[in-house]
Amino acid sequence: MKVLSVDHLLGIKYLKEEDIHLIFETADQFKEVINRPIKKVPSLRDITIANLFFENSTRTKLSFELAEKRLSADVINFSASQSSVKKGETLVDTVNNILSMKVDMVVMRHSSPGAGVFLSRHVDASIINAGDGAHEHPTQALLDCFSIRERLGDVAGKKVVIVGDILHSRVALSNIFALQLLGAEVKVCGPKTLIPKHIESLGIDVVLDLERALQWCDVANMLRVQNERMDISYFPSTREYTKQYGVSRKLLDSLDKEIVIMHPGPINRGVEITSDVADSEQAIILDQVENGVAVRMAVIYLLASKLKQ
Amino acid sequence: MSHKVLLSSKEVNIILHRLACQLIENHLDFKNTVLIGLQPRGIFVANRLIKILQEEYQIEDIQLGQLDITFYRDDFRRSEKILAANSTEMDFLVEGQKVVFIDDVLYTGRSVRAALTAIQAYGRPTSVELLCLIDRRFSRHLPIQPNYRGRQVDVINNEKVKVTWEEQEGEDAVYLITKTEQAE
Numbered sequence: 001m002k003v004l005s006v007d008h009l010l011g012i013k014y015l016k017e018e019d020i021h022l023i024f025e026t027a028d029q030f031k032e033v034i035n036r037p038i039k040k041v042p043s044l045r046d047i048t049i050a051n052l053f054f055e056n057s058t059r060t061k062l063s064f065e066l067a068e069k070r071l072s073a074d075v076i077n078f079s080a081s082q083s084s085v086k087k088g089e090t091l092v093d094t095v096n097n098i099l100s101m102k103v104d105m106v107v108m109r110h111s112s113p114g115a116g117v118f119l120s121r122h123v124d125a126s127i128i129n130a131g132d133g134a135h136e137h138p139t140q141a142l143l144d145c146f147s148i149r150e151r152l153g154d155v156a157g158k159k160v161v162i163v164g165d166i167l168h169s170r171v172a173l174s175n176i177f178a179l180q181l182l183g184a185e186v187k188v189c190g191p192k193t194l195i196p197k198h199i200e201s202l203g204i205d206v207v208l209d210l211e212r213a214l215q216w217c218d219v220a221n222m223l224r225v226q227n228e229r230m231d232i233s234y235f236p237s238t239r240e241y242t243k244q245y246g247v248s249r250k251l252l253d254s255l256d257k258e259i260v261i262m263h264p265g266p267i268n269r270g271v272e273i274t275s276d277v278a279d280s281e282q283a284i285i286l287d288q289v290e291n292g293v294a295v296r297m298a299v300i301y302l303l304a305s306k307l308k309q
Numbered sequence: 310m311s312h313k314v315l316l317s318s319k320e321v322n323i324i325l326h327r328l329a330c331q332l333i334e335n336h337l338d339f340k341n342t343v344l345i346g347l348q349p350r351g352i353f354v355a356n357r358l359i360k361i362l363q364e365e366y367q368i369e370d371i372q373l374g375q376l377d378i379t380f381y382r383d384d385f386r387r388s389e390k391i392l393a394a395n396s397t398e399m400d401f402l403v404e405g406q407k408v409v410f411i412d413d414v415l416y417t418g419r420s421v422r423a424a425l426t427a428i429q430a431y432g433r434p435t436s437v438e439l440l441c442l443i444d445r446r447f448s449r450h451l452p453i454q455p456n457y458r459g460r461q462v463d464v465i466n467n468e469k470v471k472v473t474w475e476e477q478e479g480e481d482a483v484y485l486i487t488k489t490e491q492a493e
Contacts, residue, residue: 002393029377029394037402038430041380071380305386 004302008127010116011136012177020182024146026298027291034070034293044073047304049105050098053130054080054091057109059265059289060130060140064107067296073304076103091115092122099125104307105300108132126303134168140264141174143295145182147288148219151260156183161213163189163245164223164272167196167234171223171264176202189213190245193234194225210245214255221262222247222272238271248274252282260284315462315470316483321442324459325354328440329361331457332409339371341435342407347424348377348395351412353474354442358411374399376410381423404432409456413472415441418453443470443483 002022006014033041049068053061061077068075078098089097095106107128108116113135120127131137145155152158160179166172166188179186180203187205188195195206207213214220225241235241247261261273261283269275277283316324336342339362346355352375362368379394410424421439428434440457445464462485464470469486473479 026394029379029396032397033380033430036399036430037432040430042426043380043382043385046386301380305392307386 031294044071141178378423418451
């Protein structure tokens with residue numbers, strides 16, 4: 001019987017292709033579960049999960065918490081704003097304190113890249129990375145690929161363009177790893193200032209012209225401009241960004257084919273994507289949210305099955 | 310490992326016909342009855358019974374579901390084996406319905422216990438019955454007994470009952486497999 005090759009989900013780069021397929025196959029079953037009248041299974045009754053969010057999050061935290069509760073795990077939540085982190089406690093101390101309360105798994109979001117990897121070496125619990133700085137956000141990439149697979153049948157052979165702020169995006173990096181692992185072709189598109197240097201070394205082509213990128217792709221994953229992470233101005237004005245890199249109905253209608261539009265949220269309506277596109281049949285933004293719960297249930301279930309009794 | 314044939318293809322067929330007739334006796338037109346095959350191997354028994362009920366007794370529109378009990382099992386993280394889930398296909402609710410669980414081999418009764426929990430996610434059935442092709446006697450861990458049984462067998466612990474199907478393994482048969490000490 002199949003089992004994940006890892007004990008933690010720290011990033012897509014630590015996964016094998018079979019791991020992703022196993023997660024998807026399990027998520028298919030959980031998607032059926034969350035559409036039942038009673039959307040809960042008792043598998044993780046004896047597991048306690050701590051959600052440690054050292055950085056703000058709304059949807060990821062909600063999605064994880066719902067996934068945990070749907071699996072019947074006990075859940076404790078922690079956010080940095082109300083904690084001793086401000087009093088000077090180290091990450092390992094904070095987590096070890098929480099683990100002494102007999103916690104089996106930790107879901108962590110942290111502003112420092114590699115925080116999950118660091119923690120996995122120092123504490124005795126299964127770690128799920130819910131976003132570490134601008135590094136990785138593996139569950140988002142898994143749910144994005146799961147949504148592509150659901151809409152287009154398969155990820156292999158599909159052409160995906162990631163548009164927008166690649167530089168500050170952990171979603172972009174995890175998506176690139178996951179899509180490449182599953183055999184998709186990936187390009188990135190955005191203002192030069194928001195494309196990381198040396199991204200070509202990952203085998204990724206950069207396209208600066210949005211129309212050309214959309215003409216090429218089957219799926220466009222529109223990222224949000226992360227103003228909160230920008231210490232300097234990366235483009236002259238939001239209006240100019242929208243003009244060059246915003247997707248509108250008119251632009252989509254000018255293409256020869258119908259492409260799938262994705263967005264990890266939260267959407268800046270009228271900036272990277274217009275309202276009529278976001279609400280159209282072509283957009284699978286809300287499917288991504290629903291699939292997020294199923295995929296996270298699968299990840300938690302599969303990692304929990306490796307925990308020692 | 311040694312194989313002994315417990316039931317031949319002909320015997321399996323006769324038993325399936327008898328079980329179909331017993332179901333008709335209790336459920337007549339199957340109007341408020343749903344048959345649910347338990348994944349993975351109860352599905353084959355359920356499909357065969359449906360085929361007999363439709364083709365030989367002209368009972369149409371029988372509701373058939375497939376229920377996977379993986380997430381309801383009581384041995385999660387307790388066994389060496391990793392539990393992989395199968396698909397559940399239940400496009401109806403069981404509220405107010407008479408449910409018949411269908412499985413190939415009834416052994417410890419733990420799968421049926423899990424199925425009883427799982428079915429609650431689809432509503433409150435008026436009754437739940439159990440049909441199994443093979444009932445392994447004296448091996449129950451829970452107070453669960455079948456309402457319809459194909460054949461009762463006495464099997465010791467290091468023996469395994471394996472049901473094979475023409476559509477899956479190429480023949481209908483029931484085998485008793487004895488593990489030799491080297492094989493273990």
